[in-house]
Amino acid sequence: MDALSKLPDAMDELLDGFMTHAIVGDTTVGLTQYIFWMFVAIALLFVVMFVFKKKQAQSLVPQGFFVNGMEYLVEFTRDDMCKSILGDTWKKHFPFIAALFFFILFNNIVGIIPGCHPGTGTIGVTAALALVSFVYFIAVGIKRMGVLGYLKSFAPKGLPLPMAIMVWVIELFSTFLRLITLAVRLFCNMFAGHVVMGTFAILASLFFEPLLQSFSVAALGGAAVSVFWVLILIVIYLVEILVAVIQAYVFTLLSAVYIQLVEEDE
Amino acid sequence: MGVIGYGLGVIGAGIGIGLAAYGATTSMARQPEVQGRLFTVFILGSAFVEALALIGFVVTLIA
DSSP states (O other), X not given: OHHHHTHHHHHHHHHHHHSOOEEEEOSSSEEEHHHHHHHHHHHHHHHHHHHHHHHHHHOSXXXXXXXXXXXXXXXXXXXXXXXHHHGGGHHHHHHHHHHHHHHHHHHHHHHHSTTOOOGGGSHHHHHHHHHHHHHHHHHHHHHHHHHHHHHHTTSOTTOOHHHHHHHHHHHHHHHHHXXXXXXXXXXXXXXXXXXXXXXXXXXXXHHHHHHHHOOOHXXXXXXXXXXXXXXXXXXHHHHHHHHHHHHHHHHHHHHHHHHHHHHSOO | XXXXXXXXXXXXXXXXXXXXXXXXXXXXXXXXXXXXXXXHHHHHHHXXXXXXXXXXXXXXXXX
């Protein structure tokens, strides 16, 4: 097929569009397109939250689709992520967990809209988020047990000394691994999803192009194939909406689990 | 060459998600009342497995 031979070039162009480009300044000091969309998501989050608070205060009973939907979302965060995992200590950590969840959710949802980029589609933002979560659960651990107590808590009590040292080193390693896995998981999911969607969009347009230039049976065949690509694109788009929510959920849930690990009583 | 490597990597992730779905469906059939809790665990597990495949995909594209 003629159209398939053009794919590698178009793919390179697509990938270039996904690399960070500075809008203002350069990539070290400046505003890249991902950070721009992150600010858009934050602005959207603020607007939605303020409207929600205002509408909620109007009447005692939640009314309408918007207020009920938002209340359901907040309740879902509270019951499913905080209460079920953190137990009695959920009240202390609920603001942090909810902020994390809504920030990632809004970033992912903004990224799904065609023409927009997800703020979480670059490793810088996800690494910062992972670092926040990492520092938070270490701070909680140190506050609860003290520096030495927290360091000791890596190895379970009652082990013979050589064994305890080995377990301690492995646990320390795995704790730092959490930082990397949290960041890379979110980044890869958002990046790969958008690359796959872009690839199918390019395929659809490449196969449709001959029909616009000249009318022939072969061109009609190409256009028929392009309908098939569009169908796949729609399916992947729906899956990506699901992934956007699930990844926000997974990131937050894991943060909650890590907090629970340092909060639990030995 | 990188694309072939990615395809090989996905075999592992495919087996992983298949096993997770198998475990989830059989335990749901045995105990339908824990469906909600199981679904959460299943989604979490698949997200872990899927992340590995996606790391391969992204590394293929970037490197």
